[in-house]
Structures are given as structure tokens and as C-alpha cells.
Amino acid sequence: MLSTVIIGVGSYAPPTLLKNEDFLAKGIDTTDEWIRSRTGIRERHITDGSESTTDLATNAARAAIANAGIETSSIELIVVATLTPERPMPSAACAIQQRLGLPGVPAMDVAAACSGFIYGLSVADGLMRARGYKTVLVIGADILSSITNWADRSTCVLFGDGAGAVILKASEEEHRGITDIVLGADGNASELLTLERGGTIFMNGKEVFKLAVTVMGNVAQSLLERNQITKDDLALVIPHQANNRIIEAIASKIDVPIERFHVNVERYGNTSAASIPIALAEAVAAGRLKRNDWLLLVAFGGGLTWGGALIRW
Ligand code: UT7
Helix, strand or coil, rough: EEEEEEEEEEEECCCEEEEEEHHHHHCCCHHHHHHHHHCCEEEEEEECCCCCCCHHHHHHHHHHHHHHCCCHHHHCCEEEEEECCCCCCCHHHHHHHHCCCCCCCCCEECCCCCHHHHHHHHHHHHHHHHHCCCEEEEEEEHHHHHCCCCCCHHHHHHHHHEEEEEHHHHECCCCCCEEEEEECCCCCHHHHHCCCCCCEEEEEEEHHHHHHHHHHHHHHHHHHHCCCCCHHEEEEECCCCCCCHHHHHHHHHHCCHHHHECCCCHCCCCHHHHHHHHHHHHHCCCCCCCCCCCCEEEEEECCCEEEEEEECC
């Protein structure tokens, strides 16, 4: 095998919308104006309690399988990035494997918070190269509404629920697919963004904001430099969707026009591991990627963790 190519994408978000105005009705001291100006978010999809992470993820997986035009039975490995599996054991990946009717197929969760999808992509790509898997399902899925502190106005307005998935295929084509991946973590800064067992998300927003801009900017620069790709070669950048201002700051740091970023935080909020694959599925549906385009993915989140992927579409 020479390369790992994304042959299908899919996403799913629960139908219930929580709009900025709805927070006032919930008695939260905030305004649509504050949320939009500080984050860019207008609304987010929230489960009504009837759907689990496995439900969302399975729907996204089925959409990606259909988009790839493959038989479900051809999937040889399942990797799920999530910080909100229904249960620590069995993993979300095993529950999804059962739903898809793939007994025997190896399945695992990857925990890297908002960077989880890039970590998952890297684990899948590595196992395809090392172990010869040819068709792999990678999912990012989270129900952040289940771990949101609804009394903390500085975080409860930020999060949403959803899932995105890709099908990876081992290919003999040179110069296509996942070209390079950067991963990193810093446990020294772990207390800036935490979730205790049975608890809700705590975030030092200001510090996380600053680090997110610096680190995602550096990851993007280093991927471009070490692969000798110029910023002008980039057809599309899909960053983790946490905050419009973070995305704009990254665009300015790497000097790529914001028009070449796919941004949907306005309609989803921050969906953690799901944010990049949901945006990718949208970008593909909108015809924003054509064969051989350079695509850059970049993420940052709790851990702290970060990652970036340079992909030739
Ligand atoms: O996915 C992992 C990565 N996560 C992120 O990247 C998130 C990073 N952080 C952020 O996006 C931003 O820091 C926030 C959106 C969370 C906060 O924006 P900020 O500009 O850093 O606001 P702040 O925390 O400095 O708060 C400014 C003011 C405060 O009032 P005072 O102390 O100046 O009187 C807050 O109490 O805004 C107040 N505030 C709010 N006001 C209305 C905080 N949240 C709200 C709210 N509505 N929802």
C-alpha cells in the first residue's frame, strides 16, 4: 500500500436546535449578541435524550458508508474518537460495531477530546500501514450536552452534539491521501480544561483560547514547511470548530484567506471530536474539494492535546 485515501464522508446531528435566544428562557444571564460576537455561534444541535453517542455515530457511519459506495461488510477496523461514550466499557466502538453488524472486526475508542478525530485518523492510518487493514471506519462523535454545566454561562453556550465519519481505503496511488500527521500533548496544562468522572466540563477559556491559536497555528505551519507546501497550495483548511475568533486568528497567523477555511461553528457550536468530520462532510457536499487538492485539518483540545493532518484529496 502506498497511501491512505478518504473515499467517503458522512455526518449526523440530532434534529433539536438550541438557539442563542433559548438560553434566556432557561434563565441563563447571557445574550445572543454576546454569544455571537465572542464565539460566532448562533445555534447548536442538542439531543433530546432519546439518542446516544452510539446512535449519532452509527448514523454518521452509515452516511459515510453510503457516500463511499462500499459494502458495510468490507470494513476491517473501527476507530471512534469520543469523550462521551455511553459507558467506559464496552467502548462506543464496540457498540457501533454491533449496530453495523460487524462481529469480529476490531473496534476501539480513542480519547483525545477535541483533537480526537485527528488522533483517530493517525491510529487508523498507522494500523493500515502496519497491519494491512484495507478499509477502515473512523468516527468522531460526542454528546457534549450531557457533560455541560448548564449553570456556567461561560461554557454552556459553547457546546453541541453530533457525529462525523470517514471511510479510509488503502490505495496504490502515489502522492494522494493522508500525506502527513502531527500529534502532540501537554499534560502540564491539563487543569485548563477538565471533566471529572460524573461531572461537567470546566474550562479556563482565556488561557485555552490563547494556546489554541498559538498551537494550531504552529501545527499548520510545521505541516506546510516539512512537506514543502506553500500556503497558496492549500485549497481548504478545516480547523476544529470551537470559536470563530480562534479560526480567524489562525487564518491570519498562517496568512491564508478565511474564505479558504470551512467554518460551521455558527450552526453547530463546539462538538469536540465530531467537529472536523462534520465540517469535512459539509465541505465535500458543497463541492469544496476536488481530486488532488491540498486539505489541512487542525485541532486542539483537552489534555491538552493537538493534531494536524495534511491530506491530498
Ligand atoms: O474545544 C477546546 C477548545 N476550546 C476553546 O477553544 C474555547 C476557548 N475559549 C473561548 O472561546 C473564549 O475564551 C470564551 C468564548 C469561552 C470566552 O470569551 P472571552 O472573550 O475570553 O470572555 P471572558 O471569559 O474573558 O469573559 C468576558 C466577560 C466576563 O465578564 P466580566 O468579568 O468582564 O464582567 C464574563 O463573565 O464576559 C462574561 N461572560 C458572559 N457574558 C454573557 C462569560 N460568558 C458569558 C455569556 N454571556 N455566555
